[in-house]
Amino acid sequence: MSKKDTELKPKPAPESGKGFSRRGFLxxxxxxxxxGSGLMEQTAEAAQGAGGKGITLAGETEITLNINGQPRxxxxxxxxxxxxxxxxxxxxxxAKRVCDRGTCGACSVIVNGKxxxxxxxxxxxxxxxxxxxxxxxxxxxxxxxxxxxxxxxCGYCTPGMVVAAKALLDRNPRPxxxxxxxxxxxxxxxxxTYVGIKQAVAEAAKELRGGRNA
Amino acid sequence: MPNYSWPPxxxxxxxxxxxxxxxxxxxxxxxxxYNSDVRPAGTIHGAILHCPHxxxxxxxxxxxxxxxxxxxxxxxxxxxxxxEIMWPNAEIAFVAARTEEIARxxxxxxxxxxxxxxHLVREENLAAAGSRAKPAGEVVTGDPDAALRSADVVxxxxxxxxxxxxxxxxxxxxxVQWSGNKVEFWPSTQAISNVGGDLAKGIELAAGNVHAHMxxxxxxxxxxxxxxxxxxxxAHMSKESGGKPVKLYLDRAAELTIAGIRPSVYGKxxxxxxxxxxxxxxxxxxxxxxxxxxxxxxxDLLPYVFxxxxxxxxxxTAVATNTGAQRAWRAPNHPQVSFVTCAALDDLAAxxxxxxxxxxxxxxxxxxxxxxxxxQLDKAADMIEWxxxxxxxxxxxAGSMKRGxxxxxxTWQGGGHASQCRTNIHPDGSVEVELGxxxxxxxxxxxxxxxxxxxxxxxxxxxxxxxxxNGLPPSGASGGSTTVGGxxxxxxxxxxxxxxxxxxxxxxxxxxPADQLEAVDGKIQVKGNPAKxxxxxxxxxKLGVKTISENGANDxxxxxxLNAAGVxxxxxxxxxxDVETGVVTVNKVVAVQDCGLIINPKLAEGxxxxxxxxxxxxxxxxxxxxxxxxxxxxxxxMEFYKLAGIGDIGDIQVHMDITPDHDKRGVVGLGEPATIPxxxxxxxxxxxxxxxxxxxxxxxxxxxxxxxxxxRMA
Numbered sequence: 001m002s003k004k005d006t007e008l009k010p011k012p013a014p015e016s017g018k019g020f021s022r023r024g025f026l027x028x029x030x031x032x033x034x035x036g037s038g039l040m041e042q043t044a045e046a047a048q049g050a051g052g053k054g055i056t057l058a059g060e061t062e063i064t065l066n067i068n069g070q071p072r073x074x075x076x077x078x079x080x081x082x083x084x085x086x087x088x089x090x091x092x093x094x095a096k097r098v099c100d101r102g103t104c105g106a107c108s109v110i111v112n113g114k115x116x117x118x119x120x121x122x123x124x125x126x127x128x129x130x131x132x133x134x135x136x137x138x139x140x141x142x143x144x145x146x147x148x149x150x151x152x153x154c155g156y157c158t159p160g161m162v163v164a165a166k167a168l169l170d171r172n173p174r175p176x177x178x179x180x181x182x183x184x185x186x187x188x189x190x191x192x193t194y195v196g197i198k199q200a201v202a203e204a205a206k207e208l209r210g211g212r213n214a
Numbered sequence: 215m216p217n218y219s220w221p222p223x224x225x226x227x228x229x230x231x232x233x234x235x236x237x238x239x240x241x242x243x244x245x246x247x248y249n250s251d252v253r254p255a256g257t258i259h260g261a262i263l264h265c266p267h268x269x270x271x272x273x274x275x276x277x278x279x280x281x282x283x284x285x286x287x288x289x290x291x292x293x294x295x296x297x298e299i300m301w302p303n304a305e306i307a308f309v310a311a312r313t314e315e316i317a318r319x320x321x322x323x324x325x326x327x328x329x330x331x332x333h334l335v336r337e338e339n340l341a342a343a344g345s346r347a348k349p350a351g352e353v354v355t356g357d358p359d360a361a362l363r364s365a366d367v368v369x370x371x372x373x374x375x376x377x378x379x380x381x382x383x384x385x386x387x388x389x390v391q392w393s394g395n396k397v398e399f400w401p402s403t404q405a406i407s408n409v410g411g412d413l414a415k416g417i418e419l420a421a422g423n424v425h426a427h428m429x430x431x432x433x434x435x436x437x438x439x440x441x442x443x444x445x446x447x448x449a450h451m452s453k454e455s456g457g458k459p460v461k462l463y464l465d466r467a468a469e470l471t472i473a474g475i476r477p478s479v480y481g482k483x484x485x486x487x488x489x490x491x492x493x494x495x496x497x498x499x500x501x502x503x504x505x506x507x508x509x510x511x512x513x514d515l516l517p518y519v520f521x522x523x524x525x526x527x528x529x530x531t532a533v534a535t536n537t538g539a540q541r542a543w544r545a546p547n548h549p550q551v552s553f554v555t556c557a558a559l560d561d562l563a564a565x566x567x568x569x570x571x572x573x574x575x576x577x578x579x580x581x582x583x584x585x586x587x588x589x590q591l592d593k594a595a596d597m598i599e600w601x602x603x604x605x606x607x608x609x610x611x612a613g614s615m616k617r618g619x620x621x622x623x624x625t626w627q628g629g630g631h632a633s634q635c636r637t638n639i640h641p642d643g644s645v646e647v648e649l650g651x652x653x654x655x656x657x658x659x660x661x662x663x664x665x666x667x668x669x670x671x672x673x674x675x676x677x678x679x680x681x682x683x684n685g686l687p688p689s690g691a692s693g694g695s696t697t698v699g700g701x702x703x704x705x706x707x708x709x710x711x712x713x714x715x716x717x718x719x720x721x722x723x724x725x726x727p728a729d730q731l732e733a734v735d736g737k738i739q740v741k742g743n744p745a746k747x748x749x750x751x752x753x754x755x756k757l758g759v760k761t762i763s764e765n766g767a768n769d770x771x772x773x774x775x776l777n778a779a780g781v782x783x784x785x786x787x788x789x790x791x792d793v794e795t796g797v798v799t800v801n802k803v804v805a806v807q808d809c810g811l812i813i814n815p816k817l818a819e820g821x822x823x824x825x826x827x828x829x830x831x832x833x834x835x836x837x838x839x840x841x842x843x844x845x846x847x848x849x850x851x852m853e854f855y856k857l858a859g860i861g862d863i864g865d866i867q868v869h870m871d872i873t874p875d876h877d878k879r880g881v882v883g884l885g886e887p888a889t890i891p892x893x894x895x896x897x898x899x900x901x902x903x904x905x906x907x908x909x910x911x912x913x914x915x916x917x918x919x920x921x922x923x924x925x926r927m928a
Contacts, residue, residue, distance in 0.1 A: 093251035094244020147238035154655030155241030156432030192827030
């Protein structure tokens with residue numbers, strides 16, 4: 001096995017059920033990236049060998065995604081992320097593309113009940129899963145809480161923040177201050193709206209529990 | 215002529231209220247369409263090939279394979295053979311294709327041969343800059359050498375604050391459709407009235423042929439005033455692609471390297487004082503880089519705020535580096551000189567064995583607003599319990615966690631920009647307020663509507679505000695904290711001009727002269743006689759078929775007392791430092807912000823919270839890291855270009871003096887002043903905690919541990 005082949009060998013996936021590990025994630029994604037670009041070059045060479053012109057390198061295919069309870073057909077490439085499928089191919093633009101590398105949370109969506117970064121999931125891997133975007137939230141109290149407590153300025157991180165807040169309150173209706181910081185810790189804001197966000201999440205939790213004093 | 219003065223504080227019904235921002239629900243529900251969300255029918259996608267070298271010349275470029283790729287509609291070379299490239303990630307070629315995936319694939323097929331040239335990408339070592347260093351000349355007041363010789367205490371120190379980036383969450387870019395001689399332009403901008411003309415110039419069309427529209431922008435912070443090469447190339451690619459709209463936004467690596475940075479400032483500073491703490495002399499050699507243009511620093515900014523020190527020498531050197539160009543960054547140069555100055559003053563106070571609070575107050579007479587700073591220092595000290603909790607330099611308590619307090623000052627102008635506004639009152643009672651402004655997240659929509667509603671005696675929802683389009687009366691770019699003063703004044707004037715016309719139309723029906731009418735609570739009534747009134751709707755019906763359409767402008771030479779400039783501010787910080795790990799934790803920041811008339815306290819406080827948080831980011835973690843060996847930026851992603859998260863900010867308290875005295879100044883912008891002193895306050899608190907100065911920011915564990923070990927800055 002050549003050195004290159006050794007490098008390309010995918011690292012074992014993190015054990016399931018142990019929660020999200022950033023280090024484990026980075027290890028696997030780097031390996032996956034190397035494999036992906038290697039394959040791309042091979043395909044490109046094959047395409048050029050075959051005359052090149054007119055051949056779509058990766059190919060598009062129609063898949064069905066379950067978005068906010070509705071089956072939606074969309075044509076994607078294997079490399080299309082869930083985020084880009086939503087934004088560029090389905091006009092679902094609440095989730096934003098900011099870091100595009102699983103750091104900032106602006107692309108947050110809820111997949112099978114768990115808050116997830118849309119930029120780090122391929123659209124084809126999202127098939128058969130329940131994808132909830134902010135467009136499916138209706139008049140969720142979290143939205144109004146962000147408005148009333150001014151948990152936003154330019155607003156570009158805000159949909160991701162709202163998704164993270166809802167996901168937090170779905171799994172923990174009575175979060176402590178520290179749990180709010182942890183639950184919202186996967187999302188970054190540049191304008192500096194965290195003071196309002198802390199208040200908004202705490203107030204939304206009260207509201208969801210049935211009134212301010214509940 | 216109407217009396218344009220603001221109504222007295224106690225009579226205001228809408229202005230001064232803590233109203234939630236009007237576009238909050240649209241933004242928080244994801245329904246707000248930013249221009250990076252907009253995809254007009256037929257939209258295709260652009261992508262940019264960036265240069266991998268810091269300094270090179272293009273020998274050859276072959277785009278044939280990219281052009282041949284199915285789905286590619288336009289390939290444009292931005293750097294022809296022979297062109298010298300001056301910084302990494304500079305634009306080499308542009309591609310438009312049916313999908314973004316295809317456009318990116320096409321970039322991979324472009325073959326470029328580069329002749330790599332020597333580069334300089336780091337500036338902290340001035341001696342290594344050679345011919346790239348350009349001294350700006352010396353500015354001297356008094357006799358600094360003699361004053362330093364006769365001073366009782368002299369301190370000499372080195373300080374550095376690195377380049378940081380804007381890191382707008384919505385990247386720079388636009389969608390452009392060039393069809394025939396008309397261009398539709400959807401940019402992400404802070405300057406909707408000007409950016410269309412800027413694009414027109416770049417593509418050699420008359421300004422009127424470019425229509426620019428934007429409802430929301432995902433952050434700008436001073437970096438989004440132009441159409442940029444990206445807008446220009448997108449326009450050309452649209453034309454070459456049969457007039458299809460081309461969507462072209464920077465990826466994050468480009469956003470962090472070529473879309474604007476805040477220049478660094480490094481400095482060697484000597485300063486002296488009398489035994490009683492009177493500052494007598496300042497002598498500084500500063501240098502910085504803002505890219506190949508070097509980086510200029512107004513000598514008047516040093517020493518910052520304490521500008522009237524009797525003896526001073528200021529030398530500044532611009533260092534040209536092969537890095538992306540600087541752009542205005544929230545309060546250009548002020549946070550850096552606030553750090554350099556307030557850190558040096560804090561170190562001098564320590565050498566004098568003086569509490570820096572006393573030292574800053576003692577020398578407040580060297581500022582142009584002594585009384586303001588003294589009262590702000592006292593207020594902030596109360597808020598953070600300075601007198602009770604301050605200890606001299608170095609927390610002597612046992613254990614690895616050390617705690618300390620620090621303070622710093624800032625100043626800004628913030629007078630209103632040139633702004634024009636049109637107010638329409640229709641016979642059906644509907645009202646439109648129109649101006650070519652933009653809401654960059656500061657709440658501009660909301661405050662304009664509050665001003666119009668107040669002026670017309672109507673509720674907020676009776677006003678329809680139109681902004682974000684270059685077909686509207688032109689209003690200034692949102693920069694320099696000039697927007698609130700400009701748009702509040704122009705909308706006040708336009709709205710009262712329109713109301714005057716309405717008074718004239720209804721005066722006969724009410725049997726009183728027009729100048730004896732007033733608009734209150736949705737009615738037009740005779741002043742002081744509510745019995746003689748018409749509802750707003752009935753009054754407007756008197757217009758028959760004629761809509762009132764009146765203009766108003768903020769004249770910067772004569773703002774009529776509606777807006778003003780010039781504020782001070784004091785921040786104090788309480789931090790904990792783990793001297794074993796070097797981790798700095800912000801416990802608390804208090805911000806005392808000078809202000810004028812506040813239209814919406816909730817939004818105004820939001821600006822200060824945001825400014826403090828941006829300061830926390832820059833104090834603790836932000837730094838563009840360039841690698842001298844490769845010439846590349848090592849952290850052009852948000853994993854390693856770090857911003858503070860919600861758990862990093864501690865407790866932030868804001869105090870604004872909303873008083874009749876301040877109110878009568880008129881409106882003063884405060885987006886920028888609010889971010890200036892935070893960095894230096896945190897840096898001084900860190901020094902107070904650990905007993906030594908961390909000379910180079912940010913306060914990362916590496917820099918803190920180096921300072922504790924007595925290692926000099928890199």
